[in-house]
Amino acid sequence: MPSHSDMSATAPVSAMRPRVLVADDDPASRHFLRDGLRSLGAHAQVCGDGATALAHARAEAFDLLLLDCRMPGAGALEVLAGLGRDPQAGSSGCIAVATTAELTPRDRQALLAAGFSEILLKPCGLADLRRLLALTQPECPDADILDDQAALSSSGDATTMRALRSLLREELILLERELEPLSRDPVAFGERLHRLRSSCGFCGAAALSARTAWLQQQLSQHHVRPAAVARFCKTLRATLQALHR
Template identity: 50%
Template sequence: MPPSIENRRQTLASDTTPRVLVADDDPSSLLFLTEALRGLGLDATGCTDGPSAIELAQQQPFELLVLDCRMPGGGAEQVLTALRSSGYDKLAVATSAELDEPTRQRLFDCGFNDLLLKPCQQSDLRRIAALVDPALGGEDLLDDTQALASSGDEHVMRALRGLMRDELLQLDREWEELAQDSVRLRERLHRLLASCGFCGTASLATQTLLLQQHLMRGQTVASGPVAGFRSTLLATIDALRPG
């Protein structure tokens, strides 16, 4: 008998605390970021230069890299470029006190999943933490206020959510096939995002956007973005269960 949705959701969730590497040559920033991320439930390790970040990322199983744009021996862009060239596919966030539009675009083109402008707020760090564990982002699986605003009627909302659950179950069944075809997967995610808006599935909408951005940059279906999306997909299916 195939494993249940709940069993597979639990299997996708890590038995260990998600690990994050924070690289920043400013002692105050390094201390703040590592302690704040630990406070949100992540296992944070710090280092102070580019070569150390590359070495640690290659030697240890981090789910997320948080890299300052200016560090001795190479900043965020240089570090991630070196790692990506060797097939490194984990999530990465660039941090900086200045992020103009050309810099933002260059960092995204380099392969970063998100950017963090310093000084940052707690809400910014929750967004970053949610990249590796959606539960840490503070978003609800179901936002009834959003869904009612979109549908205009509770009866219509329930009907739309029933259709949404069927759509998610079909997506789950076809996942292995879709994961081998990034073009089809991107088309499917585009349709899914519209459904999320109508049905108020807030956390899934966020994870869908993150996976879309990852694929649009020409990157593979990597473990980091997929883990968050798949976990939230299955949790949303459970939340939409009738009754």
């Protein structure tokens, strides 16, 4: 783990302070994640079990949830499912990342299918936390458009990855054409975004997955602005460009 001196020397990810909920039953992991996130300029709140995490996520609007897969009472999957059943929750639809020390390809697929944007393997470093915090920013960096390593972990091999990305490319071309009328129908738009988020996870489209989660949160709060749709469209086009390379 990085030392406290290393953390204090690290520049914040942004002048804005993302609000992050860290839920982990391991005290050492909680301590590192909290201090690491704070050193990067985030506001980090921590708890040690799933029930408390769900209560916090319902009561407050976080920008990012870091949820351990195995916690007393409820793990990451159960917490996210509980949030999904409560559209009025403060953190409904926000970016969620599952954290775990062990991850099989089947586990990864289940987590992505459940709606997690990414999976963070522990132990991790400050570079991993910076990458996750970047997903909460209005403009996601180009480096996060496609993550080949994440896609290969999800799909199992390069041939399957290319096939899934081809399907995603077709999906995005169609969505771009239908985006304007679709954005005027919150129910249909929400269903389309839910499906897209899962596809992004399997294809390693990290930036679009985060932007989709962000737009889902806007929809859940019933105030999707044209600027929000424009930002989503910009990331969609950037992803399409990356998929065409």
